[in-house]
Amino acid sequence: LWIMDASINISMEPFRAFVGDNLPSEQRTTGFAMQSFFIGTGAVVASILPWLLTNQFGVSNEAPEGVIPDSVRLSFYLGAAVFFVAVLWTVIRSREYSPEEMASFEENQEREEFAKAERTLEEYAANGSRQMKLGWVLLVVGGLFSVWLATAELYQVMILSAGMAFVGILLVLSGLMQKGGRYDNGFVTIMNDFQDMPHTMKQLAWVQFFSWFALFAMWIYTTAAVTSYIYGTTDTTSALYNEGANWVGVSFAAYNGVAALVAFAIPVLAKKTSRKIAHAICLVCGAAGLLSVFIISDPRLLLASMVGVGIAWASILSMPYAILTGSLPPSKMGYYMGVFNFFIVIPQIVAAAILGFFVGRFFGGEAIYALLIGGASLVLAAALTLRVEDRDDVAAAVSG
Structure with missing residues (x-):
C-alpha cells in the first residue's frame, strides 16, 4: 500500500504545477477548485464501488480468512485502470508552455529574476558555514533526544528525533560542499532552494502542517472515537x-461529496x-465539524459534522495551491510544488508519532480527544492563514 500511495503522489503532484503553469x-483559484471537485467526486465513487459491485453486479464480498474479497480486488483493478487512463490522457492531450514562454509572461518576470539570482563564491562559502552550524546543532540535539527517548522506551516518537538528526546530516554535507567550492550540483541546489523558499511558501507551510495534522488525526482516530x-x-x-x-465509512463518503459540491462555491467566496x-473560513468550518463530534450522541448527526469537514477538505485541496503559485518562479514551479508536499508528509509522520502517545498519556486512551486536538489544529491553521501574504491578491488590489 505504501508503494501505491507513494506512486500516486509522485505521479499526481506535477498536475498541481501544471495548473499553475x-x-x-x-x-x-477556479482551476484548483475544479481539482477539488474531481477529487471529491472520485472519492465518493471509490467509497461506494465495492458496495455497488456486490449489490448491482453480483460480485462476491465474502472471502476466507486472510483472503481479499472479489469486490475489493475488482475495485482496486478498476481504480488502477481509471488512474492510468486519466494520467495518460492528460500527458498526451494537454499542451504545456515551454520554460522560455513561461518566463516571457509579464506576471512571471519578477519571480523568475529572483530565482535566477546567483551567489558569488564568497556567498556560497558563507552560506555553507551557516548550514554547517545549523546542521551540527540539529544532529547533536536529534542524537541526544533519540538516546533519551530510547532510554524512556518511547520508540514511536524516535522517528521525529531521527528525522531531525538526518536533516542535520544533510545540512552539514551541503555546507561542506559549498565551503569547498563544490556548489554546482543538484544536491546543493536542492538544499539551497529549500532554504530560499519564497516568503509566502514559508507562511503556507505552517498552514499546511496544522491543516494536514488535523486531517490525519481524523483519518486515524474517527473510527475508534465514534465506536x-x-x-x-x-x-x-x-x-x-x-x-x-x-457508519464512519458513510460519513467519510459524505464529506467527500460535500467537498465536490462546495468546490464551486469557494472561488465565489x-x-x-x-x-x-x-x-x-473554510478551515474554521472544518474545526467546528471535528469539535462537534464531542457533543453528538446520535450517529446520524455525524453527517452534519462532515459538512464542515467537507468544506475544509475542498479548500485544503485548492486554496493553498492557488495562493502558492502566485509566489513561485516558473522555472522552479515543479520543484517547489514537490517540496510543498513535504508539509503534507511531515504532519502525517508527526501525527503517527505523537498522537497515540498524547491520547494514551494525557486522555486515558479515549480517541475522541484526538478529534478535539484536530479541531484545535484547524483553528490554529485558520489563524495562520490570515498572516499569509498572497502576492496575487496584493497585485490585484494595486492594479484595481
Missing part, C-alpha cells in the same frame, strides 16, 4: 462496533473576500 493568476464514544463499544469483533465502523479569508 497554464492558468493566469485570476483563474488559478467508543457514540456507540459505546471497543470490541472490534462485535456487531455494534462494525455498525459504527461502517474568494472573489467576495480574498483567498486567504475564504480559506480561513
Whole structure:
C-alpha cells in the first residue's frame, strides 16, 4: 500500500504545477477548485464501488480468512485502470508552455529574476558555514533526544528525533560542499532552494502542517472515537462496533461529496473576500465539524459534522495551491510544488508519532480527544492563514 500511495503522489503532484503553469493568476483559484471537485467526486465513487459491485453486479464480498474479497480486488483493478487512463490522457492531450514562454509572461518576470539570482563564491562559502552550524546543532540535539527517548522506551516518537538528526546530516554535507567550492550540483541546489523558499511558501507551510495534522488525526482516530464514544463499544469483533465502523465509512463518503459540491462555491467566496479569508473560513468550518463530534450522541448527526469537514477538505485541496503559485518562479514551479508536499508528509509522520502517545498519556486512551486536538489544529491553521501574504491578491488590489 505504501508503494501505491507513494506512486500516486509522485505521479499526481506535477498536475498541481501544471495548473499553475497554464492558468493566469485570476483563474488559478477556479482551476484548483475544479481539482477539488474531481477529487471529491472520485472519492465518493471509490467509497461506494465495492458496495455497488456486490449489490448491482453480483460480485462476491465474502472471502476466507486472510483472503481479499472479489469486490475489493475488482475495485482496486478498476481504480488502477481509471488512474492510468486519466494520467495518460492528460500527458498526451494537454499542451504545456515551454520554460522560455513561461518566463516571457509579464506576471512571471519578477519571480523568475529572483530565482535566477546567483551567489558569488564568497556567498556560497558563507552560506555553507551557516548550514554547517545549523546542521551540527540539529544532529547533536536529534542524537541526544533519540538516546533519551530510547532510554524512556518511547520508540514511536524516535522517528521525529531521527528525522531531525538526518536533516542535520544533510545540512552539514551541503555546507561542506559549498565551503569547498563544490556548489554546482543538484544536491546543493536542492538544499539551497529549500532554504530560499519564497516568503509566502514559508507562511503556507505552517498552514499546511496544522491543516494536514488535523486531517490525519481524523483519518486515524474517527473510527475508534465514534465506536467508543457514540456507540459505546471497543470490541472490534462485535456487531455494534462494525455498525459504527461502517457508519464512519458513510460519513467519510459524505464529506467527500460535500467537498465536490462546495468546490464551486469557494472561488465565489474568494472573489467576495480574498483567498486567504475564504480559506480561513473554510478551515474554521472544518474545526467546528471535528469539535462537534464531542457533543453528538446520535450517529446520524455525524453527517452534519462532515459538512464542515467537507468544506475544509475542498479548500485544503485548492486554496493553498492557488495562493502558492502566485509566489513561485516558473522555472522552479515543479520543484517547489514537490517540496510543498513535504508539509503534507511531515504532519502525517508527526501525527503517527505523537498522537497515540498524547491520547494514551494525557486522555486515558479515549480517541475522541484526538478529534478535539484536530479541531484545535484547524483553528490554529485558520489563524495562520490570515498572516499569509498572497502576492496575487496584493497585485490585484494595486492594479484595481
